[in-house]
Amino acid sequence: QVQLVESGGGLVQAGGSLRLSCAASGRRFSSYSMGWFRQAPGKEREFVAAISWSGDSTIYADSVKGRFTVSRDNAKNTVYLQMNSLKPEDTAVYYCAADTRTTWGDPSRSARRYDSWGQGTQVTVSS
Secondary structure (H helix, E strand, C coil): CCCEEEECCEEEECCCCEEEEEEECCCCHHHCEEEEEEECCCCCCEEEEEECCCCCCEEECCCCCCCEEEEEECCCCEEEEEECCCCHHHCEEEEEEEECCCCCCCCCCCHHHCCEECCCEEEEEEC
16 A cells, blocks of 8 residues: 545635645555545545556546546656536545556556545535
């Protein structure tokens, strides 16, 4: 497992943008996929986006496709989530997660694939 620390959350008006960052500990960061999930009050945690170990493959939830972009900088052990055209329904706690048990694998939408999780960062979008 690795330690993950998210940052970049906050309050933004609808239509605005935020960029979340997730810094990972350890030296194997460049060998495993990373994912972003979110959980709104009273709702289950849901998949947002994920990126492969190399950054060449990305997947998105339909609800964020075209508005959010996931990327990574393996030299900095950091994954990012650029969120544009934010909507009130994007309000949630956002978590990054690492799939350290799968080396050189494809990114996954399933939370069960991820074995390390950050503490979460709050994103609030006002209307």
